[in-house]
Every structure is written in structure tokens, then in C-alpha cells.
Amino acid sequence: MATVVIGTLFFVIAGGLGLVASLKCGEMAGLARFIAVTAALCCWSAWIIVYMMQMNPLVIPQRKVSIYE
Secondary structure (H helix, E strand, C coil): CHHHHHHHHHHHHHHHHHHHHHHHHHHHHHHHHHHHHHHHHHHHHHHHHHHHHHHCCCCCCCCCCCCCC
């Protein structure tokens, strides 16, 4: 569970840095904020989905038995 919290904090910090960087965009600051938050949210969503899929895989690995052994 700590991994999920640490990973989530990483993406919150990355989104926050994007918000701070968007302050220097002048009249396009609103668009830059939207892009920064959307990018952080999409990256976090992809990461958490991949992480959760590894916790309970749908396909269980099978050991291949060779007849030549």
C-alpha cells in the first residue's frame, strides 16, 4: 500500500510542478494549467492500472514442459 501512496505523491508533485511552470506562460496560462493537470492525471491513471494488474494477473503463467528433457 505504501507504493501506491508514494507513486501517487510523485504524480501530485509532478502535476504541481507543471502548475508552477504554467504561471510563466502569459495569456496561455489557462491552457498550460489544463495540459499539466491532464498529463499528470493520465500518467497516474496508466501507472495505477498497470500496478494493479500486476497485483492480481488475469493470466497465470504456465510452465512449459518439454518432451526432450
